[in-house]
Amino acid sequence: MSVTEKAFVLIKDIQNQSLLTGVYQPLVDLILESQENVFHTCTSLDELMQQLDIQENTAAILCLLTNKISITTINLEQTFAQISEFISECADAQVKALPNLFSALCRFFTDKLIESKQYLRGVDPLCKAITKAQNAPTQLTSIHCDLLKLCLLSKCLKPALAFLDVDISDISREADTFDVKYYLLYYYYGGIIYATFRNFERSLFFLTSAISVTGIAISEIVVEAYKKYILVSLLVHGKVGLPPKQNANYLSRCIRPLSVAYTELASAYSEDNAEDLEKTFMKYHHVYERDTNVGLVKQVMASMVKVKIQKLTKTFMTLSFGDMATRVNLAAGEAEAESIILQMIEDEEIFASINQQDGNVLFLDKPEKYNSPAMYRLLEQELQKCVKLNEKLKELDQDIALMPKYQKLRAALD
Template identity: 35%
Template structure:
């Protein structure tokens, strides 16, 4: 501490005197902001540690100032620091912490930095997830920490703790209160879509990528372009076609997509024809681009999704087919292990409720009998479900409209600095964003490989699932 700095006793006394949010706002905040950083970073000799003298629940605003510097100075986690971090994130007063949102972000970044440097990014995930929930004014509020948590979950390949946050649709975007920026919004939905794609929750992945692509823009962002590439592939996986983007998507984004995503558009066109040969040709043609973009793992998953859709189409025409015939009809007849693969696909479709069918091995190679869906969908449960979905869609429409206005008010969302065309689009990915994007394909491939290892090769003839009409 410099000679002109107040003593630790004076600082602690000043902090403890701020007993309500008004005092914190009008008195304590200006006081702490005028102190030099070394005051918060120094360890008092022979005196009580400020973090021990302060209550993280009562003195959350000041506690955060000291904790930020303690984390920044740390070269690893010890039990004492982890205990203080955990005590803070689980008990802090959200209203006080929101007054110091930039300090909150510095704390989150310092926490991730220490965890990453010790090659244990997973350590930062649970505290960040809890901290976000304390920091939010409402469950649907976006904070600056959301994209950092999502990125850390991808780095650690641990997504369990972020799912409750991701599952709450963003409905509150207030940059004046949270100090989020346009890039925060884009990256959160881009990383969130990647997480859902890894979990094979493709419907949610499509929604997240769509929110990133359709965000208001005067200049297309590199994040939006990468999100659109994954939007195309996850849309094919979920729906068998690329869903139309909203009509309000920015014309600058549309133009850039047409230039930079030609391979994805061609692959989607071939895919929608449901022709194995056409898709394989297009996949081989686009492979260098998919590999470069680290999207080849998703593209390969599209092939099995196509086989599932072709099998679904057969249920509308046939009552019984041999596995050998199905293998031939969906274009896998020339592959040595085609029949085994097809049986595995059918088993998974039955187990997941995509089709209703039974498999019998009384005949050589196995016979598949397709059954009708016993649920006639004419009961009150179905009607209640439809009404609930209509109400949800209405609420989402209203939220999207409000969110669109909020995003448009973000400072410099339309920033054109350094923008001279698609290759210099606004808000490019920085080095850390890009490295995460580049590592994603291995992540998807590992997940897909793990899923195939669990594949059952023998079926239970009594297994049944819902037949999709």
């Protein structure tokens, strides 16, 4: 019997024991210990994996694949195919038992696809990988970041929405830890994706979450998220809101000084001065271009006119296109004013009717009376979300109360 055949028999024996006990660490230890004398070549690893059924021996194949990707000379195309097949057919329960190895495999898969510029190839496998690794749809894993990165690079963003439209209430513990980097990247990438779909309110929520994490060292992710947070805040509210209270000092001391081009733009915007805004844009154009934020900045500049028009709806009941063009400083006059108003009505940014004969606009109140069956259903759905969130907060509160560190702290304070 060859060394590989002996290893196969031993792995099958330990795999069967692991299936009964639900403990896979002995199997992991065996394969890692055998790396030097049995699994030091791709050939021996491939031979063994071919003899193992993926569904029955998911944990063993995961360990073997982890060994394989540590070898410097591997056939990437063959490895991509093996990883894709493994993710598609592996047993969920065994993957959940080894989250650190599974996430490391997905990270290798992502990094190598990016190196070879095959971004789209990894989107579908990683969607499957997330659902297999999660204990619940609301759980965040490090694989989420890999998927979002590939979606952005491939410009195939819709698959990411299935994992972004869920409110996260739990974080996967990979090797009993979770690197905060993946939390920050999830909300940073999510903010970019929602901004691309022009869902600026949801984008703002994600970017706010990204800048809410306190820290001592300066995080490059937080710096970039803060820059986009300023721009999206201007698009949503017409101003930059107050930063999260728990992080205000960190942002003002460490992050704001690195975002001067954006704070100056926000300052010019708040003064309703189109000329100053244009000057700021030209002054820092190279910065916005470097940060790939030119598109967002241009949308902010264009939104100034819309914000001014929205303010006029609170002052006037009717207004002519000529008056409107004068008050908001439109160079093209009445024609441009009419075009902007029509677009704003279509996007439900304002509610108005146009009298083409007189060239006037009649501003109206929001027609929603909140008494339709559809609105009742929406309110019921939102109430259910609030109830579930309240239950989750109670669970977290109980978990924190039972933590030894918390109990020691309470005892010291008492």
